Amino acid sequence: MPYSAIGAGALDPLTRDPRKAEAYRLDPYMREALDSLAPMPDPGVLDRHTFVVLKPDAVAGRRCELILGILRSEGWHPVAATTVRFDPLLVRELWRYQFNAASAQRIAVVDPLLSTGRSLLVLLEDRDRPAWLPASARLTAAKGAAEPSAARSTDLRTRIGRVNGLYNFMHTADEPADVARELQLFSYQAGWDWCAGPLFGTAAPGATDPRETVTRLLAEVEAEIPAHDLDVDASLGRLAAQQGPWGACARDWPEPGHVEEWLGVLRRAPLPPGSARWDVLTVLTSWIDCNEAGVRPIIATGTADAWRASAGEPTREATYA
Template sequence: MHTELDDEFWRAATTLPRKRTLYSRDSLFLEGYYDASFIWQEQMASLLARVALVLFKSETIAGQRLQVAHTLLTAQGFAAVAAEPVRFTGGLFHDLWRYQFQRATSDKIRLYTRWAAGTNGVVAAYIQTAPAPRRPASVSMKVFKGPAAVERRQPEQLRSLMASPNSILNFVHASDEPADVLRELAILVPAERRDRVWRAIATADFEAGQAELLALADRFASGPPHDLDVAAAGERLAAKCSANGAAGQRYFDAVTTREKLLVLRELELALGARCAEVDPIDVIVFASGFVRRDLPLPGELDDDCVPGWDALDSVLR
């Protein structure tokens, strides 16, 4: 038994006609939709409006800033109800950002699929406890998180409060709106663990959810935190390039003085045999300050677009 993919459902799931068209034949969205509707049944619309999904990225885990982010979310009226560890893979990133990667540079894609692959993350489901009747919890979370571009953020947004220095080292990803919660949970949580999360959302045991998330924060805090400093990460990479020979050092110096654009495959050649010794977080942090991010092309979905929800109060009642 499941809720039908009819006009009423889509009005509660997205305000973007293009997303409705794309997701209607997106197997990942459909898997999440059928899973949730089987567990939630007649609660589908109300629970979908209340839940927000947050992915704490590898820099948050390596820098041991998960608990800080969670505290800020709690203060904003979001309560964790479930949390799961995520081991990133190249395929996972392609699935998660299928539509956004259409306008990403090859180096931005490689930064995730070559260097972030194999690192750790945490995905958490949050219920919005503070009333926001004019829009779903996922949209409120999206707004509080703030955009990727530093110059477009407000001081009170999460990425600003966490001192995110650029659009890549931005600590968190959040689902844009209800349709994305369904799709992204299907991507980030394995099938054998997913029903547990759907049920936790329905049960809304805030004490258990917070305990799960804090236990994961402790699990990933066994060693010293990464400094997440672009210059310091660069110094560590420079030492590896220098150890690989003069050519490697020259390339690295040219990148840091911006005489050359950072090309990840060239950086990997400059590192040479030392590449295997490099902390991938160092590459992510350093490249975040130098890599070319996006191409001047339109994507099928605008990553920072959440239009129309404030006008749809009646859908959420």
């Protein structure tokens, strides 16, 4: 008797990673996603569309307009948008197959960071992709690694001024299987109506222009999260002038070697309100080690080269942007 209700080979059009296909056949979110997306009139919709999540650090750093502008210039056009709020469960389920490699320091910081405010979720149509390459895989390749040490000058994250391993501003899905699974996870908050037009062809007559929706939602989230310079030295200086446990941290432990003392305070004291919250987060994200040394994620980030090889395209050096 099989362990999966997803048939063998059902995920072949959505991923080029056999390990991912094997894991996702046992994944309840993937099963629900296939059911949710079954009404799509054209399976190729998942090849043409992907999404970007502009996280609270992008909002605080006022990078969202820059990111969306660069994406449009490279062929990814917003066609729908909504907002989502990360909580600890969503974080762990979204990155279920990568979180095993996260350091204890990263785990301690990621929840207060991502839960600080709403994130902007934007569905994108890729109008410049080659026929063999899904929109999601092209964007993953162009985006670049989350870690600054692996950055290239042409990476989107480099071009938008990524600060550190957690202040990398955006999340995208690796390939169509991840687009489906992660939209299912977001649907528990956002539903499916927000993207019904592009995905299912069921948009109501006179629906709002997606550019207007993005502009409105961006104004809302920027009103909720104060602008911040995301500068660690400036953050330490501002905190040192304050009273309370975080002011004491900045005065007594102003070097990265004391990050564990800061994390100890994080475990027992609430973050301060307003911009001071971002001062603390800026220090912590700048000092922590993001990954466990020598530990690999269960499923690694996909590559456009896997799609290139399966399409019989010649291998070449490319940025895919």
